[in-house]
Amino acid sequence: MTSAHAPFDVARIRKDFPILEREVRPGVPLVYLDSAATSQKPLAVLDAMRDYNERHNANVHRGIHTLAEEATALYEGAREKVASFIGATDSREVVFTKNSTEAMNLLARVVPLHPGDEVVITEMEHHSNIVPWQLACERSGATLKWIGLTDDGRLDLSNLDQLVSERTKVVAFVHQSNLLGTVNPVATIAAKAHEVGAIVMVDASQSVPHMPVDVATLGADAVAFTGHKMCGPTGIGVLWARLDLLEELPPFLGGGEMIDEVTMAGSTYAAVPHKFEAGTPPIAQAVGLGAAVDYLSDLGMDAVHAHEQQLTSYLLDGLHSVDGLRVIGPPTMESRGGAVSFILDGIHPHDVGQLLDESGVAVRVGHHCARPACLRYGIPATSRASLYLYSDTADVDALIAGLGKVRSFFG
Amino acid sequence: MSAPQLESLYQEIILDHYRKPHHRGLRDPYEAEVHHLNPTCGDEITLRVHLDGETVADVSYEGHGCSISQASASVMTDLVIGKPIGEATAVHEEFLRLMQSKGELEPDEDVLEDAVAFAGVSRYPARIKCALLAWMAWKDATAQAVDQTGGSE
Numbered sequence: 001m002t003s004a005h006a007p008f009d010v011a012r013i014r015k016d017f018p019i020l021e022r023e024v025r026p027g028v029p030l031v032y033l034d035s036a037a038t039s040q041k042p043l044a045v046l047d048a049m050r051d052y053n054e055r056h057n058a059n060v061h062r063g064i065h066t067l068a069e070e071a072t073a074l075y076e077g078a079r080e081k082v083a084s085f086i087g088a089t090d091s092r093e094v095v096f097t098k099n100s101t102e103a104m105n106l107l108a109r110v111v112p113l114h115p116g117d118e119v120v121i122t123e124m125e126h127h128s129n130i131v132p133w134q135l136a137c138e139r140s141g142a143t144l145k146w147i148g149l150t151d152d153g154r155l156d157l158s159n160l161d162q163l164v165s166e167r168t169k170v171v172a173f174v175h176q177s178n179l180l181g182t183v184n185p186v187a188t189i190a191a192k193a194h195e196v197g198a199i200v201m202v203d204a205s206q207s208v209p210h211m212p213v214d215v216a217t218l219g220a221d222a223v224a225f226t227g228h229k230m231c232g233p234t235g236i237g238v239l240w241a242r243l244d245l246l247e248e249l250p251p252f253l254g255g256g257e258m259i260d261e262v263t264m265a266g267s268t269y270a271a272v273p274h275k276f277e278a279g280t281p282p283i284a285q286a287v288g289l290g291a292a293v294d295y296l297s298d299l300g301m302d303a304v305h306a307h308e309q310q311l312t313s314y315l316l317d318g319l320h321s322v323d324g325l326r327v328i329g330p331p332t333m334e335s336r337g338g339a340v341s342f343i344l345d346g347i348h349p350h351d352v353g354q355l356l357d358e359s360g361v362a363v364r365v366g367h368h369c370a371r372p373a374c375l376r377y378g379i380p381a382t383s384r385a386s387l388y389l390y391s392d393t394a395d396v397d398a399l400i401a402g403l404g405k406v407r408s409f410f411g
Numbered sequence: 412m413s414a415p416q417l418e419s420l421y422q423e424i425i426l427d428h429y430r431k432p433h434h435r436g437l438r439d440p441y442e443a444e445v446h447h448l449n450p451t452c453g454d455e456i457t458l459r460v461h462l463d464g465e466t467v468a469d470v471s472y473e474g475h476g477c478s479i480s481q482a483s484a485s486v487m488t489d490l491v492i493g494k495p496i497g498e499a500t501a502v503h504e505e506f507l508r509l510m511q512s513k514g515e516l517e518p519d520e521d522v523l524e525d526a527v528a529f530a531g532v533s534r535y536p537a538r539i540k541c542a543l544l545a546w547m548a549w550k551d552a553t554a555q556a557v558d559q560t561g562g563s564e
């Protein structure tokens with residue numbers, strides 16, 4: 001697979017992303033280190049969406065005219081591209097949603113839960129994998145259980161055997177943490193969950209964009225991810241789930257597209273995946289995501305991952321060299337990805353972010369929608385630098401230089 | 412770039428209040444205590460108000476957050492402690508006006524005193540909430556304290 005790809009050439013790749021050439025103010029070039037929040041989009045994706053809107057725009061599954069056929073073929077073609085990108089054997093297992101958040105809400109809405117049942121999540125989840133389960137538990141009378149964290153930013157699995165029991169119906173956790181960068185051992189947790197017959201849902205919002213993910217071997221029953229973090233547009237996300245699971249679950253939203261037959265007495269539902277796609281879907285966005293997946297496949301996810309691992313190591317070295325800086329999350333390269341949170345002694349992340357912006361360096365500051373994890377580490381917020389396939393050592397150097405300026409300003 | 416722009420945000424007065432905050436710490440007596448937070452960035456404040464009749468007798472607080480939010484709390488206590496509620500509220504409204512001015516308003520130094528240093532913040536939409544956090548907490552706590560003491564208004 002990898003041998004077919006051209007060697008990974010960041011300078012050339014950066015040319016595919018016009019935004020990376022802009023200045024944030026005259027004379028201050030953009031240094032984009034916020035790809036975990038959203039990635040930039042290559043020309044190939046922008047062109048595909050423009051071409052769709054200029055030449056093929058029509059509603060899908062609703063007409064026999066030429067444009068409707070073309071739009072439907074492009075939309076369903078995108079589904080097939082996404083399916084093969086993640087190793088799904090059947091494209092009907094790919095449900096298009098608005099984003100990861102909607103994908104996880106979908107599952108939390110339709111999985112049957114009853115009083116006495118338990119749902120297990122972790123303290124490092126994004127709010128979008130916390131709140132839907134809190135709501136589901138409130139609705140059903142089920143109980144929410146939490147896997148805790150260790151001091152160095154990993155899941156504390158020492159009491160997994162007690163947490164996951166016959167009562168557990170769902171185990172839902174993040175593959176790669178957006179706050180800590182930790183990559184979690186999916187197979188280990190999934191094996192335990194499957195022993196008790198629980199459904200395993202993995203939030204892959206930060207893993208599918210950055211590493212090869214193969215749903216056939218991952219161990220999860222359902223996986224959520226979001227287009228805009230993987231070179232695609234906003235407005236499109238994916239819920240992948242085992243076909244038999246999708247078929248068994250009741251529908252989510254009701255409306256057009258998701259029905260088989262509607263009478264005044266009741267309705268029957270379309271086959272999956274359409275059962276879960278009520279209303280006109282985000283068609284241009286799906287086309288854009290299909291182009292993003294092509295772009296990533298052409299580079300090769302192994303190569304993307306290797307590049308990011310190398311650069312993350314360089315970033316960690318740089319951060320460790322800054323006086324008074326503490327990395328929140330795994331301090332070494334072991335099982336971690338390219339989102340690195342840190343705090344500077346005595347300087348609030350808000351001030352760090354503001355001063356870095358003066359140097360054109362875009363990082364995210366705040367609790368990163370993972371407040372329970374921040375509380376666990378006794379911090380209100382962090383600054384986070386996050387890398388992607390177009391990031392380079394110059395970006396990291398600019399960050400480290402910027403942090404030096406922050407220190408001297410507040411020093 | 413622009414050190415000038417940056418300096419207009421981080422005025423020396425702001426940095427001074429940040430480093431040496433006034434009236435910090437929670438004190439007794441008080442009639443109302445509130446806890447406010449800025450959910451986007453995690454700035455937090457716990458604030459108490461003590462009224463003596465119509466006068467803001469004390470405002471005490473504990474919190475954490477960025478330099479802007481912490482300095483603003485310190486400046487705010489300087490401005491409201493010892494004033495009649497009505498007058499303190501007028502200062503609050505003037506500060507609110509300044510924050511909504513997008514940098515277009517010449518602040519009234521007679522009313523706002525050290526708080527004029529925050530004029531530059533109004534050009535940074537993401538930071539306005541930081542500057543207002545303590546003020547909003549004070550307003551909330553004062554209203555509750557007035558209710559508590561069966562206040563006159």
Ligand SMILES: Cc1ncc(COP(=O)(O)O)c(C=O)c1O
Nearest residue numbers: 099100101126128178205206226
């Ligand atoms: C780990 C993780 N899960 C879920 C999400 C939610 O993604 P979206 O806002 O696109 O639904 C994000 C991104 O913010 C994330 O990083």
